[in-house]
Amino acid sequence: MSFDKFSDTLLRGSNRRQMMVWFGSSALLLMLSFGYWQLDQQRDFIYRVTNERALAISHEISVSTKSWALAGDLAGLQEVLLGFNEAQDIQRAYFVDPHGQVLASTNPDEIGLFMSDKISLDLLASKSSEEIVLADQKNYIAVAHPVMAGQRHVGWLRVEMSRDSANANIEAIKIAWRNFTISAVLLVVAISLLLSRKLTNGLNHLVQVATEVARGKEEARAKILSQDEVGVLAHYLNEMLDTLARQKGELLVTSEALRDSREGFQSLLNTMAEGMYEVDTDGNCIFVNEAFLHILGYQNRDEVIGKHIHELIHHHRADGSMYPASECKMYRAYEKQEEINVADEVFWRKDGTQVPVEYWSHPIVKEGVLVGAIATFIDITERIRAEQALRESESKMRDIVENAPFGAHLYELMPDHSLIFVGANNAATSILGLDHQQFIGKTIEEAFPPLIDSQILDAYRRVASTGVRFETEQFSYDGDKIHSVFEVHAFQTGKNRMAAFFSDVTERKRHEEQIHLLAFYDALTKLPNRRLMNDRLSQTIAVSKRSGTYGALMFLDLDNFKPLNDSHGHAVGDSLLIEVANRLKICVREMDTVARFGGDEFVVMLSELGEDKVAATALARIVTEKILAKLAEPYVLKAVDEHGVDTIVTHHCTASIGIVVFNGAEAKQDTILKCADDAMYAAKDSGRNTIRFFELDGVLAS
Numbered sequence: 001m002s003f004d005k006f007s008d009t010l011l012r013g014s015n016r017r018q019m020m021v022w023f024g025s026s027a028l029l030l031m032l033s034f035g036y037w038q039l040d041q042q043r044d045f046i047y048r049v050t051n052e053r054a055l056a057i058s059h060e061i062s063v064s065t066k067s068w069a070l071a072g073d074l075a076g077l078q079e080v081l082l083g084f085n086e087a088q089d090i091q092r093a094y095f096v097d098p099h100g101q102v103l104a105s106t107n108p109d110e111i112g113l114f115m116s117d118k119i120s121l122d123l124l125a126s127k128s129s130e131e132i133v134l135a136d137q138k139n140y141i142a143v144a145h146p147v148m149a150g151q152r153h154v155g156w157l158r159v160e161m162s163r164d165s166a167n168a169n170i171e172a173i174k175i176a177w178r179n180f181t182i183s184a185v186l187l188v189v190a191i192s193l194l195l196s197r198k199l200t201n202g203l204n205h206l207v208q209v210a211t212e213v214a215r216g217k218e219e220a221r222a223k224i225l226s227q228d229e230v231g232v233l234a235h236y237l238n239e240m241l242d243t244l245a246r247q248k249g250e251l252l253v254t255s256e257a258l259r260d261s262r263e264g265f266q267s268l269l270n271t272m273a274e275g276m277y278e279v280d281t282d283g284n285c286i287f288v289n290e291a292f293l294h295i296l297g298y299q300n301r302d303e304v305i306g307k308h309i310h311e312l313i314h315h316h317r318a319d320g321s322m323y324p325a326s327e328c329k330m331y332r333a334y335e336k337q338e339e340i341n342v343a344d345e346v347f348w349r350k351d352g353t354q355v356p357v358e359y360w361s362h363p364i365v366k367e368g369v370l371v372g373a374i375a376t377f378i379d380i381t382e383r384i385r386a387e388q389a390l391r392e393s394e395s396k397m398r399d400i401v402e403n404a405p406f407g408a409h410l411y412e413l414m415p416d417h418s419l420i421f422v423g424a425n426n427a428a429t430s431i432l433g434l435d436h437q438q439f440i441g442k443t444i445e446e447a448f449p450p451l452i453d454s455q456i457l458d459a460y461r462r463v464a465s466t467g468v469r470f471e472t473e474q475f476s477y478d479g480d481k482i483h484s485v486f487e488v489h490a491f492q493t494g495k496n497r498m499a500a501f502f503s504d505v506t507e508r509k510r511h512e513e514q515i516h517l518l519a520f521y522d523a524l525t526k527l528p529n530r531r532l533m534n535d536r537l538s539q540t541i542a543v544s545k546r547s548g549t550y551g552a553l554m555f556l557d558l559d560n561f562k563p564l565n566d567s568h569g570h571a572v573g574d575s576l577l578i579e580v581a582n583r584l585k586i587c588v589r590e591m592d593t594v595a596r597f598g599g600d601e602f603v604v605m606l607s608e609l610g611e612d613k614v615a616a617t618a619l620a621r622i623v624t625e626k627i628l629a630k631l632a633e634p635y636v637l638k639a640v641d642e643h644g645v646d647t648i649v650t651h652h653c654t655a656s657i658g659i660v661v662f663n664g665a666e667a668k669q670d671t672i673l674k675c676a677d678d679a680m681y682a683a684k685d686s687g688r689n690t691i692r693f694f695e696l697d698g699v700l701a702s
């Protein structure tokens with residue numbers, strides 16, 4: 001392990017370890033510093049004590065040896081010195097005379113020798129009366145003490161001592177101090193361990209909770225073990241975790257909603273029938289939907305995303321010529337930040353075929369800056385085909401309408417409700433005999449004055465605005481050049497546009513009227529015939545049934561008509577029949593019906609004679625008698641004799657009339673007719689020129 005890593009581990013590890021390291025190393029440093037200082041002090045002190053002892057010994061020996069020296073008793077002198085031979089740490093003690101000769105020494109071998117070393121020479125040269133420390137070394141000390149006789153130097157007593165005992169003391173102190181230091185450091189480390197454990201237990205718990213939460217155990221919460229700062233921290237950590245959990249829940253809901261919304265939006269885009277893509281400002285594709293891939297034949301988005309979209313799908317025009325991006329309408333629109341809609345260009349499929357499209361592009365602007373664009377498009381192949389088919393169909397229809405046998409007018413309804421004439425076909429021109437070109441742009445009233453105040457104008461306006469078709473049965477048009485009846489069919493051809501098809505049905509109408517006349521009227525007298533009388537009788541019966549009113553039916557047959565025919569001819573007979581018809585008509589009300597059933601047989605039906613049968617019968621009788629009298633009046637008839645000359649024939653004629661008064665609720669039509677017929681024959685049988693009433697049950701009435 002490198003030092004850096006080691007120091008890193010120590011200094012940046014857990015708080016507990018840091019505390020231990022810092023406290024331990026601080027204690028160690030402190031103890032070492034203090035110990036070193038203390039040891040230094042101790043050493044100085046011990047050395048000083050050693051020096052003082054050396055000086056004290058040298059003083060004591062000098063005092064002891066002074067008398068022996070003055071006496072010149074070298075043996076005594078030697079004796080004194082040998083007495084100090086056993087003193088502690090004394091290595092050597094000797095007496096030197098002023099000439100440097102050793103007179104006595106703890107080392108007898110050097111007695112008589114002269115000191116010639118520099119220290120000795122300097123010492124001998126010195127006249128000091130004070131003791132002198134000659135050497136003060138770690139293991140050795142040498143002192144010299146003058147031996148004075150008054151003011152006279154008699155010699156120098158020199159003592160050399162080892163510092164073994166002093167150094168042993170110092171060593172013992174060192175060992176003691178080292179042990180003390182180690183113990184102190186260990187104690188400090190132990191205390192710091194306990195203290196840090198106490199201090200960091202709570203923190204470690206918080207760290208453990210935070211670690212569990214970080215590893216996904218989001219429900220983990222800190223125990224509040226104390227009321228100190230760590231307890232407060234645990235409380236707020238729990239609150240923070242609760243808040244985070246709540247916010248995460250809300251965020252989850254929001255993000256789920258967002259994801260749902262995004263997925264919904266994505267699937268919406270993908271279910272769009274329109275192709276869609278998004279480009280950045282460089283024109284590179286950043287999004288396409290499913291329809292894009294489908295329409296342009298790509299399998300997946302990777303084939304498109306990141307590509308320059310113009311170069312990929314819009315590189316050539318429909319005619320095959322190059323379509324540079326610089327000329328692309330879409331890009332020009334992007335630059336101007338405008339929306340654009342184009343429907344006459346093509347996109348190119350992956351397989352190199354072209355597809356006609358209509359596209360819309362919208363620039364995307366964020367905070368005023370263009371950041372890209374979105375384009376949507378649809379394949380308009382079918383539309384073009386349909387438009388072409390429509391054009392062809394319209395052309396065919398135009399041909400058909402132009403050449404149709406019926407007239408056609410086209411109108412447009414204006415906001416002020418006026419109908420403006422916008423065109424006509426060839427048949428319209430030939431039917432109406434008008435030059436329609438001159439009417440284009442004019443109102444219908446200006447173009448066709450006979451239509452002013454006509455109901456057909458309102459009908460046309462309704463058709464143009466609502467689309468409800470309109471068909472006239474017949475419509476009379478009296479113009480300058482034409483007086484005809486038309487049949488008109490009008491229908492909407494577009495918003496506020498309509499066409500009116502018309503055909504001249506004047507001739508057909510005349511024929512229809514003729515057919516109607518022949519079918520329902522007697523050709524000679526113009527009276528309703530048997531069929532029409534039967535219709536009206538059934539209607540009268542139905543009304544009578546509902547209202548309870550009575551009606552009367554009379555059968556009338558001329559008496560002795562045949563002889564007139566025989567004597568004056570059929571034409572005179574016809575004239576009589578016509579005159580009879582006229583007289584009958586003037587005898588009845590408008591609502592009554594006079595019919596000719598054939599030959600000289602007529603039928604008169606009186607309706608709404610009231611609800612009282614007696615009164616109705618009386619009324620019927622009055623009318624019948626009136627008829628009888630009227631028919632009995634002489635007839636002045638024009639005749640032509642056998643020579644072809646016109647003559648006047650006066651003829652008298654009567655009629656036999658049978659009557660039935662009926663109520664619709666009481667009798668059926670056949671019964672009524674039969675009873676009237678029977679009554680008429682009864683009248684004939686009674687001698688003619690008379691009236692007979694029949695009850696419906698076949699009983700002859702008075």
Ligand SMILES: Nc1nc2c(ncn2[C@@H]2O[C@H](COP(=O)(O)OP(=O)(O)OP(=O)(O)O)[C@@H](O)[C@H]2O)c(=O)[nH]1
Pocket residue numbers: 524557558559560561562563565569570571572573574577598599600
């Ligand atoms: N002029 C003319 N005569 C017709 C027409 N239809 C029928 N007749 C004749 O009318 C006559 C009717 O004959 P009847 O009613 O049987 O004879 P009638 O002389 O009236 O005798 P009664 O009815 O018994 O009084 C026939 O001679 C028919 O030929 C017609 O349209 N014109």
